[in-house]
Amino acid sequence: MKPLLAILSSILLCSCADMYVVKTDVAGGSTRTTATGDAKDSKGVYMTTNCGVGAYGPKAIYIRPFCIDTAVFKGDQTKTDGEMPIRKALTPVEFAGDLKEQLEKIAPARILRDNETPRTGWLVEGEFTLVDGGSAAGRFLFGHFGLGASHLALHVRVTDVDRGIVVYEFDMAGGSELQGPAGTVRSSGLGYARSFDLVNAAERIYLVLSPNAFRYGERSDVALH
Secondary structure (H helix, E strand, O other): OOHHHHHHHHHHHHHHHEEEEEEEEEEEEEEEEEEEEOOOOOOEEEOOOEEEEEOOOOOOEEEEOOOOOOEEEEEOOOOOHHHHHHHHHHHHHHHHHHHHHHHHHOEEEEEOOOOOOOOOEEEEEEEEEEEEEHHHHHHHOOOOOOOOOOOEEEEEEEOOOOOOOOEEEEEEEEEEOOOOOEEEEEEOOOOOOHHHHHHHHHHHHHHHHHHHHHHOOOOOOOOOO
16 A cells, blocks of 8 residues: 555656647758647747758847737736736746846846847747636645646747847747645745746746757766777
8 A cells, every 4th residue: 555655646746847848840941840749729839940950059148028918817826806917017027037047058148128129149039828827725625636737828939130030939838737735846836826837937948949958968088989
């Protein structure tokens, strides 16, 4: 009985909150491949390449706060409904800060103001389509079974300013998933899930745009014989 309980507990604990690219369309040369995830109504990932080589190594990265005016904004977000319009308006500002913190691992990053336009490097912008904080009560009662889970969906566009073309474009979706009241370092538990989801999304964008973010396969002194 104890081994069974241990296995069930490990399965529950492995259900980590995260964000994912949900559909991919890659265009390069004369070929085109498609890989689709589970999310519906996804616009996909589009990549403009040179001989199949993706864009990399920007001189700088500029971030424009993502548009949220047409996004569905619901769930547990604030203490009162009266505060919701303010929280919605500030969500792009919060996410831009999260994104800057992640993308400056690739190149110097800066958040643009309304009257500013980048002159070089990459411009990262996009739109939120869904910001759902879920239900703290639902996570308290049956969070490990998905009740009360938060959801976040957004569209990301990366433009090479020097060439004047969109080099990467993709949709992302995710949320708190199967998390209980205690939460994790990646999910809020009984707190507000929005900020956790925004940080997770920013980190995923960094990972998507990095050739080898975790430096897999690197070694200092081991040689093949």
